[in-house]
Amino acid sequence: MIEPSTMPSNSYSLEEVMDNSYDSIFVTDAVGNILMANPTAERLLNLTITQMVGRNIRELVEQGHWDKSIALEAIEKRTTVTGMIKTRDGINLMCTSRPLFDSQGNITMVISNSRDRDTLVKLAQTLDKERELVQRYKEEVQYLREQGVKDRHLVAESTAMKNLLLEANWVGPTESSVLLYGESGTGKEILAKYIYSISRRAKEAFITVNCSAIPENLIEAELFGYEKGSFTGADAKGKPGLFELADRGTIFLDEIGEMPLVLQAKLLRVLENGEVRRLGGIHSRKVDFRLICATNRDLKKMVEHKTFREDLFYRINVVPLQLAPLRDRPEDIMAISDVLLKELNKKYGYDKVFSTETLKGFLNYSWPGNVRELRNLIERLAITTRGRVIDYQVEEMPYPPDNRAAGSHQEENGTLRIQVKAKAPLKKVMSQVEQEYIKNTLQDCQGCVSEAARILGIDRSAIYRKVQVVQLRDQD
Numbered sequence: 001m002i003e004p005s006t007m008p009s010n011s012y013s014l015e016e017v018m019d020n021s022y023d024s025i026f027v028t029d030a031v032g033n034i035l036m037a038n039p040t041a042e043r044l045l046n047l048t049i050t051q052m053v054g055r056n057i058r059e060l061v062e063q064g065h066w067d068k069s070i071a072l073e074a075i076e077k078r079t080t081v082t083g084m085i086k087t088r089d090g091i092n093l094m095c096t097s098r099p100l101f102d103s104q105g106n107i108t109m110v111i112s113n114s115r116d117r118d119t120l121v122k123l124a125q126t127l128d129k130e131r132e133l134v135q136r137y138k139e140e141v142q143y144l145r146e147q148g149v150k151d152r153h154l155v156a157e158s159t160a161m162k163n164l165l166l167e168a169n170w171v172g173p174t175e176s177s178v179l180l181y182g183e184s185g186t187g188k189e190i191l192a193k194y195i196y197s198i199s200r201r202a203k204e205a206f207i208t209v210n211c212s213a214i215p216e217n218l219i220e221a222e223l224f225g226y227e228k229g230s231f232t233g234a235d236a237k238g239k240p241g242l243f244e245l246a247d248r249g250t251i252f253l254d255e256i257g258e259m260p261l262v263l264q265a266k267l268l269r270v271l272e273n274g275e276v277r278r279l280g281g282i283h284s285r286k287v288d289f290r291l292i293c294a295t296n297r298d299l300k301k302m303v304e305h306k307t308f309r310e311d312l313f314y315r316i317n318v319v320p321l322q323l324a325p326l327r328d329r330p331e332d333i334m335a336i337s338d339v340l341l342k343e344l345n346k347k348y349g350y351d352k353v354f355s356t357e358t359l360k361g362f363l364n365y366s367w368p369g370n371v372r373e374l375r376n377l378i379e380r381l382a383i384t385t386r387g388r389v390i391d392y393q394v395e396e397m398p399y400p401p402d403n404r405a406a407g408s409h410q411e412e413n414g415t416l417r418i419q420v421k422a423k424a425p426l427k428k429v430m431s432q433v434e435q436e437y438i439k440n441t442l443q444d445c446q447g448c449v450s451e452a453a454r455i456l457g458i459d460r461s462a463i464y465r466k467v468q469v470v471q472l473r474d475q476d
């Protein structure tokens with residue numbers, strides 16, 4: 001099939017390449033005489049190799065074997081030409097002809113390769129379908145991202161929460177790492193999502209990692225990913241880690257205090273180098289994410305006890321934000337209850353309301369599970385209450401007020417009876433009395449801090465401060 005004069009020394013391997021090429025290949029000289037052709041050309045053009053080699057393409061076109069020659073066009077234009085030709089059997093071929101030149105600029109040969117257009121059309125159609133699918137997935141991901149952020153409205157009625165939102169609004173659009181402190185259920189995750197939603201990375205991924213929920217032996221693989229076959233039980237194809245998935249977006253490391261020390265060192269390295277290496281991998285990959293962490297532990301104390309790395313602590317504690325417990329945010333208890341019940345009324349077509357006693361009970365309760373507990377309780381009450389009015393006794397709650405260190409209750413005649421621990425230091429007793437008195441007044445005012453502040457003759461911030469200070473001392 002190859003003319004002896006043009007046959008290269010390693011003709012065997014070249015022949016093999018030609019014979020097995022999926023494309024039709026034929027080579028002509030500078031005037032269009034066919035020097036060689038391969039079996040695919042034979043099949044597509046419906047001419048044997050011997051019928052082609054030695055003949056001029058112009059002649060074959062004139063005989064109607066195909067309608068025109070791209071190779072002749074390439075010779076004439078002295079450049080690579082791509083075009084469509086149609087064979088006698090009606091096959092449409094896309095043909096590219098490329099002239100080669102010697103050192104004097106003379107054409108030495110023209111290499112033409114062609115492929116059945118239908119195959120190309122099918123490929124293009126498959127590609128279009130794939131592109132459409134990718135676009136649909138992108139839109140779906142975007143929708144889910146937005147839903148994840150939007151479906152929970154962040155309620156902020158208390159001064160503490162409003163101030164916190166002001167800080168969040170300030171830090172949101174920056175690239176700073178944020179560390180959210182707060183008891184479980186106080187809203188650290190919802191606040192993290194809020195910060196993300198107002199950041200420059202809002203259109204990118206938001207990846208949540210609960211460091212305490214992933215078993216210690218798996219957390220490294222989850223965060224860093226792994227190459228195929230890197231450990232028993234690993235996915236055969238390998239897997240990208242969560243840092244990789246968060247690239248260009250935001251990663252939220254919840255319960256960061258639970259991260260094992262070994263991993264803390266690795267996290268620090270990622271933060272310092274901006275690179276991750278999969279388990280079993282040899283190459284590092286650049287990653288660019290914004291970090292938001294959350295904890296309900298006292299990380300500073302953990303640093304003192306050497307259970308949390310000091311260098312990592314300073315790295316993540318760039319902007320610390322503290323979420324107050326719900327019991328210290330009576331205005332939020334009221335507002336969240338109201339918003340939640342309205343949401344449920346809308347969802348189920350109800351028209352339910354809380355009795356005054358129920359709301360008083362909510363204010364008097366300690367909410368150890370914070371907003372999460374309040375949410376769950378309201379959902380349960382809305383669904384299980386038969387009538388319109390939700391009347392729930394605070395005594396039915398899992399941690400009724402009497403269980404707290406210092407209890408109080410109001411007598412019929414309007415006086416307040418406060419219980420304090422006997423033989424306690426005066427300062428502590430005074431604080432407890434102060435706290436109980438403030439809480440009781442707040443209850444009387446349905447959680448309205450401004451009204452309570454007016455009655456007590458102090459300003460609103462003093463109420464938050466005093467209630468919080470006493471709570472902290474109680475924990476000592």
Ligand SMILES: Nc1ncnc2c1ncn2[C@@H]1O[C@H](COP(=O)(O)OP(=O)(O)OP(=O)(O)O)[C@@H](O)[C@H]1O
Nearest residue numbers: 152153154155183184185186187188189190371372
């Ligand atoms: N201010 C708020 N307004 C409305 N819903 C809230 C608010 N704060 C918290 N929630 C809701 O309370 C529930 C618990 O909140 P979230 O998961 O953000 O708390 P968390 O502090 O991250 O808890 P954990 O530490 O246990 O992970 C969620 O359903 C959240 O939507």
